[in-house]
Amino acid sequence: MSFKTIKQLVIVSAIAGLFMTVSAEATLNLSVNPIAGGNNLRFGRVDRQSSVNKEVRIRISSNEGTQYQVFQRLVEPFQNDKGQTLGMDAINAYTLLGSNSSGTLYLQNLERLGYSEQLVYSSSAGGDSDSFTLVYTAKGNALQASGNFFGRILYTVRPIGSSSQDTVYLNAYLESSDDFRVEVSGGAGADMIHLNSTETGSRNSYFTVSFKDNPGDQIKIYQEIDALPSDELFNELNRNLLLFQTEGNTEGMQEVPSWTKIERKRTLLYSSEANEDTFAVAYQLDPKIIDQQKAGKFLGKIKFIVDVNGIFKEFVKEVEVEVKPIFEIEVKLPPEGVSFPNLLPNSPPQIREIEVYVKSNLGRPYMIMQNVVSPLTNQEGGIFAEKYFSIKGELLDGAQGKLAYNDFESVPDGEIPVYFSDKNGSSAHVKVYYRLRPYPEMAPGSYATSIMYSLGEM
Missing domain, CATH: 2.60.40.10 (Immunoglobulins)
Known part of the structure; x- marks a missing residue:
């Protein structure tokens, strides 16, 4: 057929x-x-x-x-x-x-x-x-x-x-037929907030949670991380960087009234039996550790869970975090600069200390460069012998990386590296010691020089 x-x-x-x-x-x-x-x-x-x-x-x-x-x-x-x-x-x-x-x-x-x-x-x-x-x-x-x-x-x-x-x-x-209404809105749009490493307290950095027409049921509102913010290569933001707190004059109980590190697990934000109420959940990046976070844009999601007598409503909102690039050096000199006063051939050695702070979140290794601009000279123009002018370094505050000079060695001419960062290009705190050791043939006097510091990528 x-x-x-x-x-x-x-x-x-x-x-x-x-x-x-x-x-x-x-x-x-x-x-x-x-x-x-x-x-x-x-x-x-x-x-x-x-x-x-x-x-x-x-x-x-x-x-x-x-x-x-x-x-x-x-x-x-x-x-x-x-x-x-x-x-x-x-x-x-x-x-x-x-x-x-x-x-x-x-x-x-x-x-x-x-x-x-x-x-x-x-x-x-x-x-x-x-x-x-x-x-x-x-x-x-x-x-x-x-x-x-x-x-x-x-x-x-x-x-x-x-x-x-x-x-x-x-x-x-x-x-x-549900008359109870709850809304969660963000400052950067109905479904998003935006955090910037150079700004705090902006209107884009909080969600507003509001409800009305509650017949007197017990309401609990929670927060949890639905997806930790990550960049385009799926590198996650340091969770300890995200802080939050609840704000506003409310009828209910705010459970997180001060800045707290955000948790992956469910966290109670608010509880009440009020007919209606409104509060805000504000967010910021911890300024104490912001320089430890690699620069970039990170997108994630935060979930709000509204529990009304065991009946749940969920709201998933987006969080955008922008960490601006940082590559900075700060040099702290002694009050008198790199100078060695009143030296005589039989004087004891003098030591001067310079502290160098580097902030970097580029995620790339770098070097601290030193350049002795001019030789050590006294008031009459006499030049101090280079072999008696030496340098060594010290890592402070748990800095990673490698020093070019672990023990005193003569200071070379020109631009030289004095420190090499770790492979992640982490921020660092380095102390550099300069020692001047008098010698018999030297001309008496006060000696000084100019030293410049800069950063270079490896």
Whole structure:
């Protein structure tokens, strides 16, 4: 028996709540039917203390003898008449184990319904006709707005290795009855804050949390790191760099009223039974350790969890951290400079100390360079012999890296390195000692010179 290839296009008005089906080949047909009846997926009324499950039966008729797959995706987000969306975590789906006759069911664990195609079923190798059940769950604790919502789901059946396909659209409706409202907004936009290593206290550096129409339930609001900020190479920001605190005149209890290091784990920010309230969560970069962080832009996410008597709402917000490049040197000279007064041939050696501070967050190794600009001379222009003018270094405050002179050696002419950083180019604190040792042939007097310091990359 042979089958004719019949091309058909069936369009049913969406206003009537029916499907719009486009079938590329009559030999591979897809049908989608809510088990509760009707042509639409209707969740009904969902409040924040409940979840609603609805089942949809998927049927595939095929006589092509070719293995095929079934996909689903959200093509129109659930929106109310104000343009507000339910939130991506509100609608979830899974396939009902054992509801098929052959083939393989995917999506066996509850996953959120998204805009990308989700593989839900793969037929047997022979492409036998089959049917299975998808279960959709509307999670009341994930609803982010109230009202009547409409969305649309697209189902596609597609033979493996073929461009032909059959598609079905399913209209879905939900009524959210939650009067309790909570909002989390950022200074740099509704979903983001921006932190800069050169600025503190800017309006872009805090989130505002507000709620209203609470009937007297116990409210707890938490924070946790959803994704630690990282750069384009996935290098994470030093977590100890991020500080936060709660601010504002509130009716409830603020749990973090002073600057505290942020934690990956869930942290209680606020608790109350107030009808409405507003508070801010401010953030800043710790100025004490900012120079230890490599420069760059880092993007991450912070999650706010609102717990109302065990019913949770979650808000994921973005955090952008910009650490400006630093490559600086500071030199502290003794009050008299590099000078050695009142020297006689039989005088004891004199030592002068210079401290050098380097701040760098470039993440690249560098050198501290020294340049003795002029020879040691006295008031009459007499030159001190170089071999009696020596140098050595010392690492301070746990500085890493390597000294060029661990013991006193004669100071060479010109520009020379006196310190080599570690491979990470970490900041450093180095002390340099200059020793002048009188000798019999020297001319008496006070001797001085000029020394310059600079930084160079290795």
